[in-house]
Amino acid sequence: MRFAVVSIMLVCALFSPAFAEEGTDSGASRNIAEKISSEKISSEKSSPEKIFQRIKDLTAEFYPKAKIKSKGNNLHIEFKTRPFEVPATGAVEPGPEWGGILVDLELKDGPYQGKDAVPKKFNEYSFYHVVLMAPYSKSHDCHLLTRVAYPFDKSAEYVKQLGEIVDDLDSYL
Secondary structure: OHHHHHHHHHHHHHHHHHHHHHHHHHHHHHHHHHHHHHHHHHHHHHHOOHHHHHHHHHHHHOOOOOOOEOOOEEEEEEEEEEEEOOOOOOEEEEEEEEEEEEEEEEEOOOOHHHHOOOOEEEEEOOEEEEEOOOOOEEEOOEEEEEEEEEEEOOHHHHHHHOOOHHOHHHHHO
């Protein structure tokens, strides 16, 4: 990220009079540099790395053999999953078997704009529960869209602790 910012500033210095001639309009170049710097800082503040690491640690405690994939602003966790048919829609989608878990998280800009009120527990699944959460951080103007699918057997404590972490979004950003 720093390399990209430095590269952009170097290109601007080579081709733009505002950057090349310090005496002509150094205020404009300083403002542009400050804007780039502040955008970099705000994007770093909204990084999901800390909260994702905390969720990975929690998952390792409850599901040591779970597959955890993290890429950018997304985190995917699965353990003992298979395709299920959703009775209400007839669609086939992955879900957890007994003793399994399926979690998807995504850090998105702005407040949640989905059709469902959150948090919400869905009832249309016959073999497992699905909970949708999307806590909003006003200070960072982003929300963490979280979908947790867990079987009826014993995952309630994990989901409770996961919900507490997700609800505490601001302290991790």
